[in-house]
Amino acid sequence: MALKCGECRAECRDGCACLVESGVNYDSCGRLLDEKFSRFSSGVIECGSECRCGEVCGNRVVQRGPVGGLEVVSVGDKGLGLIRNQDLRRGDFICEYAGEVIGKNEAKLRAANSGDAMNYIFVLEEHSGEGVVETFVDPTRIGNIGRYINHSCNPNAMIVPVRFDSLEPHLAIFALADITSGSEITYSYSGGESSHGTTPCLCGEHNCNKFIPFNPNLF
Numbered sequence: 001m002a003l004k005c006g007e008c009r010a011e012c013r014d015g016c017a018c019l020v021e022s023g024v025n026y027d028s029c030g031r032l033l034d035e036k037f038s039r040f041s042s043g044v045i046e047c048g049s050e051c052r053c054g055e056v057c058g059n060r061v062v063q064r065g066p067v068g069g070l071e072v073v074s075v076g077d078k079g080l081g082l083i084r085n086q087d088l089r090r091g092d093f094i095c096e097y098a099g100e101v102i103g104k105n106e107a108k109l110r111a112a113n114s115g116d117a118m119n120y121i122f123v124l125e126e127h128s129g130e131g132v133v134e135t136f137v138d139p140t141r142i143g144n145i146g147r148y149i150n151h152s153c154n155p156n157a158m159i160v161p162v163r164f165d166s167l168e169p170h171l172a173i174f175a176l177a178d179i180t181s182g183s184e185i186t187y188s189y190s191g192g193e194s195s196h197g198t199t200p201c202l203c204g205e206h207n208c209n210k211f212i213p214f215n216p217n218l219f
């Protein structure tokens, strides 16, 4: 059971392997710490089933599932979009961008065959000592509510890779800014390497790049 903000929480014992590797990830309200939004962050590793801390551990957020109050709504020419019927604060976990984790060849094939249909494949790029590691996630066939989040050139949310119990990252979407109830939740589709495609961007932001970005490694 999740604790209310400000309530005391059980901390991992000193020496918990997850915290040694990734450092502290969340504040006492379960909000992602500022430095974890950085591309240069050591990443987020939550406590897993091997840890002895138990369910109330403050280092278990994404694994508890999406925040309540999310709604899929029509957002005009962009199609459907995602809002929440309550405010969000910077650092709040919203939901995962869940889908099939597929290989690069399969991702390229699916992107090439998607025709005029919306392309939902997200390419996560993580920089490690051995170069760039790519993870391809396609929510088209098996996915969740995260697939309804639209792109913005001035987003209020961000995808952060979070791991627990596996090396495979969960694409966790956190609020990058305070988001008032009913405002559309958006993130930037230009996660890593990106080019500007041909789909006009309708985000309406002052710094709009005019076209929705896409990852050239998919094509």
Ligand SMILES: C[S@@+](CC[C@H](N)C(=O)[O-])C[C@H]1O[C@@H](n2cnc3c(N)ncnc32)[C@H](O)[C@@H]1O
Pocket: 077, 078, 079, 080, 081, 118, 119, 120, 147, 148, 149, 150, 151, 152, 199, 200, 201, 202, 203, 212
């Ligand atoms: C992951 S889906 C987002 C949900 C989608 N709007 C729907 O109705 O299912 C990505 C697609 O949404 C549309 N989209 C997302 N952001 C947009 C934007 N800023 N401007 C125009 N269309 C956008 C594009 O068609 C894009 O291929």
